[in-house]
Amino acid sequence: MVYQATASAPVNIACIKYWGKRDTKLILPTNDSLSVTLDQDHLRSTTTSRADPSFTKDRLWLNGTEEEIKPNGRTATCIAEMKRLRADLEAEKPNEPKLSQFYVHIASKNNFPTAAGLASSASGFAALVKSLASLYQLPSTPSELSLIARQGSGSACRSLFGGFVAWEMGSSPDGSDSLAVEIAPREHWPEIHALICVVSDDKKGTSSTSGMQRTVETSTLLQHRIKHVVPERMKVISEAIKKRDFNTFAKITMQDSNQFHAVALDTDPPIFYMNDVSRAIISLIVEYNRVSVDAGGPLKAAYTYDAGPNAVIYTLKENVKEIVELVVNYFPQANQFKDPFGLFGSDGVQGNVVTGFNTAVAKPFGVGAVKNLIHTRVGDGPRTLGPEESLLGVEGLP
Amino acid sequence: MVYQATASAPVNIACIKYWGKRDTKLILPTNDSLSVTLDQDHLRSTTTSRADPSFTKDRLWLNGTEEEIKPNGRTATCIAEMKRLRADLEAEKPNEPKLSQFYVHIASKNNFPTAAGLASSASGFAALVKSLASLYQLPSTPSELSLIARQGSGSACRSLFGGFVAWEMGSSPDGSDSLAVEIAPREHWPEIHALICVVSDDKKGTSSTSGMQRTVETSTLLQHRIKHVVPERMKVISEAIKKRDFNTFAKITMQDSNQFHAVALDTDPPIFYMNDVSRAIISLIVEYNRVSVDAGGPLKAAYTYDAGPNAVIYTLKENVKEIVELVVNYFPQANQFKDPFGLFGSDGVQGNVVTGFNTAVAKPFGVGAVKNLIHTRVGDGPRTLGPEESLLGVEGLP
Structure with missing residues (x-):
């Protein structure tokens, strides 16, 4: 049995800018911000995540090149948070496979060149979180997932929605209310x-x-x-x-x-x-x-x-x-x-x-x-893609 | 009898910037500012003012070209204010010639090219006011003259002093306390x-x-x-x-x-x-x-x-x-x-x-x-120059 999912996520560009953190570890901002999600048909990050008992550590490839997952770094934090949500689900549903205990292989790519000078961290972390949410079959809402993407890259939380999106700074010291909400979907103002x-x-x-x-x-x-x-x-x-x-x-x-x-x-x-x-x-x-x-x-x-x-x-x-x-x-x-x-x-x-x-x-x-x-x-939010879009081969490598 | 005086005045460059007026006619700023006066040996405006009963109107030449003195404009205001101070003096000392009743001819030049991109309004209005103060033999202090130069160009008030100069924004609606004061003379910190x-x-x-x-x-x-x-x-x-x-x-x-x-x-x-x-x-x-x-x-x-x-x-x-x-x-x-x-x-x-x-x-x-x-x-304040520096010829023209 192969446990794998692929997702894509969009770029967003803020109208009200995020600039300043009140907590640099949790990535809690000093002010609300608001963005427009751009169309994934033109600009997107795509990520495949696979969990397998044969894997010996969590691994990540960006545009085909393996990147170190630094302990306690932002990527490690996002993966750990997603595994925690999966573990919660497994605790509730004991018949589910224990994917939270497997290592993951993650491959991600952008369809726009780095040379374009467009920040790919927002779409990248959103696609990472979305692909893991699909892999783990989590019932989480986009706002719930945005809490985790935020810890990868602040503005990534806004890429969990299409349309017009606010990142509410929140007030809780643990960051539990610093999340993205939809102001209006793309269909509201597609022009x-x-x-x-x-x-x-x-x-x-x-x-x-x-x-x-x-x-x-x-x-x-x-x-x-x-x-x-x-x-x-x-x-x-x-x-x-x-x-x-x-x-x-x-x-x-x-x-x-x-x-x-x-x-x-x-x-x-x-x-x-x-x-x-x-x-x-x-x-x-x-x-x-x-x-x-x-x-x-x-x-x-x-x-x-x-x-x-x-x-x-x-x-x-x-x-x-x-x-x-x-x-x-x-x-x-x-x-x-x-x-x-x-x-x-x-x-x-x-x-x-x-x-x-x-x-x-x-x-x-x-x-x-x-x-x-x-x-x-203006575009839609993250998409779960079919297996034909997989970035990992049979061996679980790009 | 020729009634004439020549003066030079320096450029100043602010360290605390003047940006914003609370009264655009009187040129009253929204905040205090502070500048360093630069050395007139290198950058200066020089102005000759003459009063004569034969003159038929106030006239002004800048770098040899006659400029219109617009009624109620900034230059007209400065000239009128200086004539008012002279009239006060004449009222106190009835034996003084009635220069306040004569028209003036004023010639001014800068020793730096306009192409240098340096604002010449500060040194220019300071030199104008200083030359008229000398012509009228006014006992006014530099701070008193700064009140008038300020109405020509705000930052000109700071060019009435050498060294380190503050323009105190003041609080009076008539502008009577919006003037320049010396923080320290050039000799305090000539380095x-x-x-x-x-x-x-x-x-x-x-x-x-x-x-x-x-x-x-x-x-x-x-x-x-x-x-x-x-x-x-x-x-x-x-x-x-x-x-x-x-x-x-x-x-x-x-x-x-x-x-x-x-x-x-x-x-x-x-x-x-x-x-x-x-x-x-x-x-x-x-x-x-x-x-x-x-x-x-x-x-x-x-x-x-x-x-x-x-x-x-x-x-x-x-x-x-x-x-x-x-x-x-x-x-x-x-x-x-x-x-x-x-x-x-x-x-x-x-x-x-x-x-x-x-x-x-x-x-x-x-x-x-x-x-x-x-x-x-850092340089000194306005200087009164000898007749050999005159910018007006015998006929009172440049």
């Missing part, structure tokens, strides 16, 4: 699309793990953000999502991206994640929105930046074509735009600019400044 | 030197006048800075100056530069003044300090950035040579370093890096990224 601009960076940035704790220790503005700004923004953006109010959603998303980078800059020594290319993309989106607002319309796009120079632009599906044209005008692409939604005909992207746009807001960059454009949309 | 890195910028930045009001209106962090952070920093840095404690002076200076740019970024839409070159200079100074601190020493240099990409690096005289070498290593110069203090022999700058410096913290840039390096030091 939310995302354009990821992969920005070339020649500077090694500060890791988010060390960076956020330096901010907690040295920024004199962070506490004000945590106590007064984020709680209000969480309310307003949750309401905006429920009402499908893109204008408010965009405004809060941009403000919170800016404020996250502001507190990073208020850190000693300061932390910079955005570079001149990131700044130029902000200028384009600000001007693109100005044209709409000056004509009496709403904000049409929202930029957001995580701990790196890449831009994620949220917009409604109807605006994606204009935005791709705009970005390509300033950031010529080496490769043809991969057009998963068939927006462009055989002529491809022309680099057109919307009427009334002040082209002087940014200077054009050379090919490669924006290395790649990825068009995706 | 404070400054290296200005003039950074090339291809993006037109947001003017500080409009930028700071957008921050006041939209930043959710600014009020916390104003109420809680700046008052504490003013105390700590004033003490550090009195004790000649460079380590603390440097720490607060860098933190406050970072926080000013953080609240600019927290503005909606965000305001960026620093670019990739500015960021790279920060990385160099952070690493330069790390080498010293890791060896048990103090911070040796402090960067600070105003509303533009130029870096001003404060350091003690003994460290300037190392810092010039370091900057030139990463930012090769088109022109030979102008060496006003004779630090370098005939070989010039070699681009050496201090032992233990991790050169990977920044990548080298091409010639022109840093256009110019200006070495100067």
Whole structure:
């Protein structure tokens, strides 16, 4: 009998940013956060987990390369927590096989290159937890699983749901109420699309793990953000999502991206994640929105930046074509735009600019400044996949 | 009889930044600020003012070009205020000529090119006020004159003193207590030197006048800075100056530069003044300090950035040579370093890096990224100059 399961999990990109832990071991954050789950059809981590009495230790392969599972490290913690849930189930149902006592082999891969500069820890830990939950046939809800994924990588907890997801910081010292909840499923607002601009960076940035704790220790503005700004923004953006109010959603998303980078800059020594290319993309989106607002319309796009120079632009599906044209005008692409939604005909992207746009807001960059454009949309939560998707061979090795 | 006077005034660069007005007409700030006055031997504005009954209106020339004096504008306000002080004096001393009733001709020039990217409004308004004070033979103290220069350009009030200068925000609605005071004269700590890195910028930045009001209106962090952070920093840095404690002076200076740019970024839409070159200079100074601190020493240099990409690096005289070498290593110069203090022999700058410096913290840039390096030091307050320095000819024209 082979005990094995395969699952995939999505990437999520926050609108209200997580930056700062109140407990670094349990990964308990200093504020609530909120994200949009992106479509696994375009970006995903896939993980196969197998339990077998013949295995001699827990082992993990990432993209085909074995990685050490450090004792008491984050991966070990997630595996131990999942085994504990399985043991609880076995205690209740004595006829179930004692999988909790077997070692596991886990193989995981991402369908996007590391070079894309997209954080894979969120989708990776979510897929790990989901595949183990399937292997162990646990009745756990996504929120319950999010408690465990959170201990792998904080933002991974939000990848246990599709759609629009909040990570509630909670108040319990043991972390039992610091979990993800669904604000709205993807079906509520499927028109939310995302354009990821992969920005070339020649500077090694500060890791988010060390960076956020330096901010907690040295920024004199962070506490004000945590106590007064984020709680209000969480309310307003949750309401905006429920009402499908893109204008408010965009405004809060941009403000919170800016404020996250502001507190990073208020850190000693300061932390910079955005570079001149990131700044130029902000200028384009600000001007693109100005044209709409000056004509009496709403904000049409929202930029957001995580701990790196890449831009994620949220917009409604109807605006994606204009935005791709705009970005390509300033950031010529080496490769043809991969057009998963068939927006462009055989002529491809022309680099057109919307009427009334002040082209002087940014200077054009050379090919490669924006290395790649990825068009995706709001997506669903983790999926349990069939055995044909297995990443482990007959021997239980990749 | 010719009634004329010529004065020069220095540039100042803030360590605690002024950003935000509570009264835009009177130019009353939302927080105290503190600056170092730079040496007029290197950077100065010079202004000649003449009063004559034959003049038919107030006129102003900047660097040889006539500028309109807008009714109720900032220059008109300063001239009117100075005439009012003269009228008070004439009322007390009836034998004095009635200069307050004559129109004035004013010619001003800067000894640094506009292309240097250095704000000339501070030195310019300070020189204007000082030359009129000399012309009118006013007994006013520098603090009293600072009240008037402040209405020309906020930070100009700090250029009425040499050395280390605080602008006390005051509390009176009429602005009568929003003035500059001396924290310490240049002689107290003459070892404070400054290296200005003039950074090339291809993006037109947001003017500080409009930028700071957008921050006041939209930043959710600014009020916390104003109420809680700046008052504490003013105390700590004033003490550090009195004790000649460079380590603390440097720490607060860098933190406050970072926080000013953080609240600019927290503005909606965000305001960026620093670019990739500015960021790279920060990385160099952070690493330069790390080498010293890791060896048990103090911070040796402090960067600070105003509303533009130029870096001003404060350091003690003994460290300037190392810092010039370091900057030139990463930012090769088109022109030979102008060496006003004779630090370098005939070989010039070699681009050496201090032992233990991790050169990977920044990548080298091409010639022109840093256009110019200006070495100067803490300087004295406005000077009254002799008639040989006059910028007006016999006819009262430049």
